[in-house]
Amino acid sequence: MNPLFGRGPSIQTRMTLAVILSIVLIFVDHKHDGFKQVRVFLNSLVSPLQYAANIPQNLLDLTTTSLAFRSQLIEENDRLTEQHLILSERLQRMAFIERENQRLRALLKSPAREVVDKMVTEVMSVESNRSSQQVVINRGSLHGVYLGQPVLDDQGIVGQVISVGSTTSRVLLISDITHSIPIRVARNSVRSIASGAGYLQRMELNHVPHSADIKMGDLLVTSGLGGRFPEGYPVAKVSQVDSNPSLPFAKVVAEPVAKLERIRYLLLLWPPNVEQKPIFEAIEQIVEQAEELL
Structure with missing residues (x-):
């Protein structure tokens, strides 16, 4: 088949x-x-x-x-x-x-003490080098920001406003070599001036006598002198004290308490002695007056 x-x-x-x-x-x-x-x-x-x-x-x-x-x-x-x-x-x-x-x-x-007005702001850009340490924030004159305004984070003082635009401002950090701030030791109220050293984690106290009662670990806070920064806000902690008799002044080094190397959100302050207020408060006052008239 x-x-x-x-x-x-x-x-x-x-x-x-x-x-x-x-x-x-x-x-x-x-x-x-x-x-x-x-x-x-x-x-x-x-x-x-x-x-x-x-x-x-x-x-x-x-x-x-x-x-x-x-x-x-x-x-x-x-x-x-x-x-x-x-x-x-x-x-x-x-x-x-x-x-x-x-x-x-x-x-x-x-x-x-009077209540200090506040406003939250965010860092937009950072300029950090040996000769200049600044940041740009997203608040300006439209928000009531003014020259010399104190700025801080959740730990302590960060710096002050040095340039104001309509919607942005430039902040000079306390670690900048051109920045100085009046301080006092929280432990005993010894006063001095803390200046930036050009490094984010270093500040130096100027013209400290050898007899000054300043120790490592002391907290430095704003003294309120000069009227720029309100009194009592943390600035730095003393990290080094060198009382060399051969030098005219003691060498005191401090580390800023603010985390300057990783700041993102900041707080703008309006001290009581400043007449200028945030624009949102002015708007609230106008609304309140209008409601009273109605």
Whole structure:
């Protein structure tokens, strides 16, 4: 009985023909670029399949990223919750101390300190080198910023405004070699002048007598002299005291408490002795007056 379909070429013959055909196609494509359009068509045809094949990997990456981000948010939330409790306790203690301070001032018939106006600002650019250390912030004259305005971060004094534009201002850091600030030692109220040394983590006290009671670790705060910086804000901590008798003055080096190398958000202050106020307060006053008239 004969088979319904005749037997075709052998496997060896088919393989030989396939190899020869492949060599011919490779030669034609290499020499004449004859399959360029075919490749473009095949790539377009296969690309949806490639996207579909990548879907599981993309979903896995997205899931992993979401889990990692969620874990990070949980850790940050726990940290902020703990920090909130600590700050709440400090706030309660500060409220008690403030009440005690008010009573003592009343007994001594000393005027209470006025509240300082504030505004948050963000650093836009940084100029930091040996001869100039400045930053640019995103607040200007439209926000009530003025020349000489004190600037600080969450740790202490950062510097003062030296140039004001409409919506931006330039701040000179306390570590700049041209900057000086009146300070006093928080421990014993010894007064001096702290000047920048051209390095973000170094300041020097000028003309300190050898007999001055200044020790390593002492906190230096603003003295309020000169009327530029309000009194009592942290400036630096003493890191080195060298009382060499051969020198006319003691060498005192301090490190700024503000993190000048990684500042981002800053706080602008309007001391009580400054008549100029932030524009938002002026707007609020106008709104209040209009409501009273209505």
